[in-house]
Amino acid sequence: MKKGVMRPGHVQIRVLDMDEALKHYVDLLGLIEMDRDDEGRVYLKAWTEVDKFSVVLREADQAGMDFMGFKCLDEGTLDRLHEDLVAFGCAVDVIAAGELKDCGRRLRFRAPSGHDFELFATKQQTGKWGVDNRNPEAWPRGLQGIKATRFDHCLLYGTDLDRTLELFRDVLGFDLAEQVVTPDGTRVAQFLTASMKAHDVAFIDHPEPGKFHHASFFLETWEDVLRAADLISMTDTSIDIGPTRHGLTHGKTIYFFDPSGNRTEVFCGGDYHYPDHEPVTWDADKLGKAIFYHDRQLNERFLTVLT
Amino acid sequence: MNNNKQICIEEGTQTAHRISLHEQKVGFQARPDVSVLVSMERAGQHLIAVGCRGGGCGQCRIRILQGDYFSKRMSRAWISSEQESEGTVLACRVFARSDLLIEPDPPEVGSRCQAAAQHDQ
Numbered sequence: 001m002k003k004g005v006m007r008p009g010h011v012q013i014r015v016l017d018m019d020e021a022l023k024h025y026v027d028l029l030g031l032i033e034m035d036r037d038d039e040g041r042v043y044l045k046a047w048t049e050v051d052k053f054s055v056v057l058r059e060a061d062q063a064g065m066d067f068m069g070f071k072c073l074d075e076g077t078l079d080r081l082h083e084d085l086v087a088f089g090c091a092v093d094v095i096a097a098g099e100l101k102d103c104g105r106r107l108r109f110r111a112p113s114g115h116d117f118e119l120f121a122t123k124q125q126t127g128k129w130g131v132d133n134r135n136p137e138a139w140p141r142g143l144q145g146i147k148a149t150r151f152d153h154c155l156l157y158g159t160d161l162d163r164t165l166e167l168f169r170d171v172l173g174f175d176l177a178e179q180v181v182t183p184d185g186t187r188v189a190q191f192l193t194a195s196m197k198a199h200d201v202a203f204i205d206h207p208e209p210g211k212f213h214h215a216s217f218f219l220e221t222w223e224d225v226l227r228a229a230d231l232i233s234m235t236d237t238s239i240d241i242g243p244t245r246h247g248l249t250h251g252k253t254i255y256f257f258d259p260s261g262n263r264t265e266v267f268c269g270g271d272y273h274y275p276d277h278e279p280v281t282w283d284a285d286k287l288g289k290a291i292f293y294h295d296r297q298l299n300e301r302f303l304t305v306l307t
Numbered sequence: 308m309n310n311n312k313q314i315c316i317e318e319g320t321q322t323a324h325r326i327s328l329h330e331q332k333v334g335f336q337a338r339p340d341v342s343v344l345v346s347m348e349r350a351g352q353h354l355i356a357v358g359c360r361g362g363g364c365g366q367c368r369i370r371i372l373q374g375d376y377f378s379k380r381m382s383r384a385w386i387s388s389e390q391e392s393e394g395t396v397l398a399c400r401v402f403a404r405s406d407l408l409i410e411p412d413p414p415e416v417g418s419r420c421q422a423a424a425q426h427d428q
Binding site for chain 2: 016017061062063064238240257258259260261262263301304305306307
């Protein structure tokens with residue numbers, strides 16, 4: 001049942017070198033620099049997003065994800081969800097408006113998977129980049145590189161998938177859209193959605209909590225994914241795998257790494273989910289096909305390379 | 308066009324260093340401007356595990372037993388400052404400044420998904 005959580009709003013990613021990172025996220029991926037703050041963080045967005053920013057980069061001595069934030073309907077929804085999170089057993093930190101520039105108060109909590117998440121309802125809306133909201137043209141000129149259209153989801157590796165599902169389903173109103181299950185019934189992967197998308201956030205079972213697998217950005221067409229692959233080769237960017245298709249969600253995809261080792265995905269297509277849909281299930285003994293539909297075999301790197 | 312020629316001249320004048328594995332008769336050449344890990348990949352060798360190639364994931368951890376090198380920032384999740392000062396580094400962030408003697412030191416990670424995948428293969 002929906003609880004007023006709308007969509008992925010932002011992700012804060014730690015990078016080892018900001019200048020190198022901006023070459024990746026701006027020049028190659030095609031995000032747009034929107035702002036910087038006193039801490040040296042850089043705020044980016046993809047061109048179709050209406051809010052001011054969706055990706056925040058922070059220079060640090062470890063790569064990985066600081067937190068992922070979801071945007072909620074309104075401030076009243078935040079108040080209700082605050083109570084529900086506490087009742088579930090989460091410790092909730094209220095982060096004051098303005099700590100992230102032009103973003104309202106945020107509720108920060110740690111999921112049983114070991115990842116920090118945030119809920120917020122207010123962020124400055126600068127509108128889609130380069131197109132008007134009235135009689136809009138199809139796309140703006142002046143985009144760079146891969147021309148990512150939106151921040152779509154994160155895949156996270158961590159502990160206690162069952163309790164994490166309870167938190168996201170029962171408290172935050174996400175649906176389980178797809179899953180991977182072992183013969184003894186243990187769920188080892190879960191793809192969760194607060195919308196019609198196949199995933200807004202996904203988790204894979206891992207002995208170490210709080211690990212980051214990738215942040216994903218949406219493209220319109222398979223041709224766009226192939227063009228991304230060309231740009232990744234032209235720039236000698238570290239590649240993981242692709243272009244290929246996933247069995248899970250059926251998205252068409254390519255994975256590559258930022259200069260600090262954080263994985264980036266760009267993808268197109270994929271399944272949709274309505275609240276009356278039963279979860280799609282893949283058996284763990286078909287995991288190769290579930291993850292890489294064409295090779296039908298996992299590369300070790302996809303499961304073990306995390307930040 | 309000039310630009311391309313310039314790159315060729317630079318590549319030609321740089322001395323490659325020999326990277327050898329401790330107690331093994333294998334190794335590869337590494338130019339000073341290409342990381343030890345990518346040099347290994349370009350030589351078609353599989354002596355060190357390849358991960359993100361960006362100093363973040365820890366897969367290509369090695370110990371440098373002999374030789375001089377330059378290193379870029381590496382994630383503290385995998386290399387403490389003590390380890391760094393004792394020559395434990397990530398091969399993707401290290402550039403040879405002389406011949407090097409190295410030893411792989413990969414971290415251990417594993418998951419139930421990985422176990423299922425190995426069963427699958």
